[in-house]
Amino acid sequence: MKLDGKVALVTGSSGGIGQGIAIRLAKEGAKVVVNYRSNPQGAEETLNAIKATGGDCMMAEGFCDNDRGYSIGADLGMVDDVRKLIDESIKHFGTLDILVNNAGIEKHADFWDVTEKDFEAVMNINFKGVFFATQSFVKHQISEGKRNGRIINISSVHEELPFPHFTAYCASKGALKMMTRNLSVELGALGITINNVAPGAIETPINKALLNDPSKLEPLLKNIPLGRLGQPEDVASVVTFLASDESRYITGSTIVVDGGLLWNYQEQ
Numbered sequence: 155m156k157l158d159g160k161v162a163l164v165t166g167s168s169g170g171i172g173q174g175i176a177i178r179l180a181k182e183g184a185k186v187v188v189n190y191r192s193n194p195q196g197a198e199e200t201l202n203a204i205k206a207t208g209g210d211c212m213m214a215e216g217f218c219d220n221d222r223g224y225s226i227g228a229d230l231g232m233v234d235d236v237r238k239l240i241d242e243s244i245k246h247f248g249t250l251d252i253l254v255n256n257a258g259i260e261k262h263a264d265f266w267d268v269t270e271k272d273f274e275a276v277m278n279i280n281f282k283g284v285f286f287a288t289q290s291f292v293k294h295q296i297s298e299g300k301r302n303g304r305i306i307n308i309s310s311v312h313e314e315l316p317f318p319h320f321t322a323y324c325a326s327k328g329a330l331k332m333m334t335r336n337l338s339v340e341l342g343a344l345g346i347t348i349n350n351v352a353p354g355a356i357e358t359p360i361n362k363a364l365l366n367d368p369s370k371l372e373p374l375l376k377n378i379p380l381g382r383l384g385q386p387e388d389v390a391s392v393v394t395f396l397a398s399d400e401s402r403y404i405t406g407s408t409i410v411v412d413g414g415l416l417w418n419y420q421e422q
């Protein structure tokens with residue numbers, strides 16, 4: 155398997171894209187730390203699916219107690235929590251090879267109504283948390299003399315594409331784009347690669363309102379050349395590639411996973 159012997163942390167993996175990534179990395183042989191903020195039940199689901207990927211799984215009354223997964227509650231918007239999350243992950247599995255910065259939120263509002271609280275919530279989780287999680291991960295790689303660290307940020311097509319009423323969200327994703335480019339240069343000498351995956355419209359809880367409103371969903375589908383929403387697995391397969399040795403010469407890049415949405419411009 156592609157990730158045998160590796161240990162990965164996937165932030166925000168109690169649902170949606172993060173859950174899909176955590177389970178897929180486990181299927182590829184990695185041990186995986188699951189992280190949640192407000193949905194411990196979702197994290198439990200992810201964890202059970204991870205444990206069930208183990209050939210060594212001892213299912214007793216539906217419970218699997220192998221050590222392929224571990225779950226930690228932490229708010230990515232709080233730097234103390236972020237540092238504890240990385241430390242505890244390393245303590246549990248003894249090391250950390252792959253960091254998937256997935257946790258993210260978005261808030262819909264007209265620009266003139268955005269509150270400081272909502273602005274900070276978005277920027278802290280989507281950018282500040284990623285910055286400091288990455289910093290702790292890099293310190294660990296340095297102190298252990300490790301090479302081949304992998305950092306994968308789940309960004310968005312909105313690191314490029316405007317998304318009216320979501321200006322803080324777009325700014326946070328644009329910040330991730332520049333962080334990745336910058337760190338590809340600074341971390342190259344340490345043998346660490348850093349890349350972004352930029353999903354388009356994926357069917358997950360973050361866009362529940364859109365999914366439940368045909369007047370919004372239908373025009374969106376018309377904008378997607380491949381004619382469907384993405385699934386978490388569509389993103390997870392690219393993350394697996396970036397986490398594996400197959401991607402060893404790629405750093406500072408963004409891989410867009412959007413069914414063609416980003417560059418779809420047509421004159422009527």
Ligand code: BGC
Nearest residue numbers: 260310311312354355360361
């Ligand atoms: C957002 C979704 C949106 C999609 C396509 C994602 O980054 O989280 O709400 O539907 O981009 O615009």
